[in-house]
Amino acid sequence: MIFVTGGAGYIGSHTVVELLNAGHEVTVFDNFCNSQPEVLRRVARITGKQANLVQGDLRDSAALLAALRASGAKAVIHFAGLKAVGESVQNPLAYYDNNVVGTVRLLETMNECGIKTLVFSSSATVYGDPQRLPLSEDHPLSTTNPYGQTKLVIEEMLRDLYRSDPAWRIGILRYFNPVGAHVSGLIGEDPLGTPNNLLPFVAQVAVGRREFLNVWGDDYATADGTGVRDYIHVVDLALGHLKALERLAHHAECRAINLGTGVGYSVLDMLRAFEQASGKRVPYQVGPRRSGDIAACYADPSQALALLGWRAERDLASMCADAWRWQSGNPNGYAQAT
Ligand code: NAD
Ligand code: UFG
DSSP, X not given: OEEEETTTSHHHHHHHHHHHHTTOOEEEEEOOSSOOTHHXXXXXXXXXXXXXXXXXXXXXXXHHHHHXXXXXXXXXXXXXXXXXXXXXXXXXXXXXXXXXXHHHHHHHHHHHHTOOEEEEEEEGGGGOSOSSSSBOTTSOOOOSXXXXXXXXXXXXXXXXXXXXXXXXXXXXXXXXXEEOOOTTSSSOOOOSSSOOSHHHHHHHHHTTSSSOEEEEOSOSSSSSSSOEEOEEEHHHHHHHHHHHHHHHTTOXXXXXXXXXXXXXXXXXXXXXHHHHHHSOOOOEEEEOOOTTOOSEEOBOOHHIIIIIOOOOOOOHHHHHHHHHHHHHHOTTGGGGOO
């Protein structure tokens, strides 16, 4: 049994599918602050299996303790958190409270239950503005906004916890840019309001919900001047979590591992690939740089291959085709679900 915080969210729901498909039992703990219960009905349709659901907030220690105890879990995958960079600048305390305090409560509760295996969702944002590319795990860590700071604080807290008690088994997964959707088109990314991230915005332009894409700057030192990122298919990312759990079954450690493809694509590469996958034109306008953005960011994924036996398998065409299947089949996300 695996206990999955934030299991109704974008990456969590895709991971729950892969866990159920692999024969694990799953308990999802989620407060639905950025997701909807409908996603778990879709997960059940895809897998033919049902995850247990507990609606609750990480910071509610009593609810968390009851749920974790009742689950009989042997390990926790911790996705729950707030993730909007701009919002974190506006309201940093909400981010420290939800992400950092929420994680402290989770770790205390796990300790109380004697569960010491954890996979944590970190981010390439902890590398700050890259000093060298590709980014390997030993690159210096720094952050440029409160969201990133919460990830770094949690990483440091996990390293301290492991130093204090080496019975812990902790996998810190540093995600690059997750995109795409399950191949069924039944689950995918469903951002509230105007998407901050590139692919959901492009998909909403293609489906006619928005007029054009704003390209945030074309004067970076990259091949076409637009920002370059390491986009990774969300199903590949999900499978990385299963590999991390397998490793932790045999290793008591606290280790950070990149999950990326090692390949960078520009904004215009992504736009063209999406046009190809969707058969739709995606009009765009070049605007000024977005504050806080970096020119390029991509992973050295060799540790994931060496230590987890994992590598990303799905290419850019399938990222876009799967994102389009989800977006065109669910133009308003889960909201219009019956
Ligand atoms: P998401 O918002 O879709 O999922 C997060 C889930 O956690 C949601 O279902 C939300 O309702 C739940 N949640 C949030 N706070 C909670 C709380 N206090 N108690 C209980 N549930 C709570 O986000 P996602 O894209 O699936 O991201 C999952 C994790 O991966 C996050 O920690 C995020 O910071 C990290 N991450 C995401 C990206 C990305 O680009 N999507 C990149 C790097 C890291
Ligand atoms: N972009 C646009 N127009 C848009 C949205 C994005 O041109 O409307 C560009 C950005 O300037 C950037 C690229 O597309 O060059 C990717 O932007 P995203 O917002 O999709 O992704 P980021 O790399 O900026 O940030 C993401 C997550 C962060 C995480 C970071 C590193 O949103 O939470 O990856 O993992 F910290």
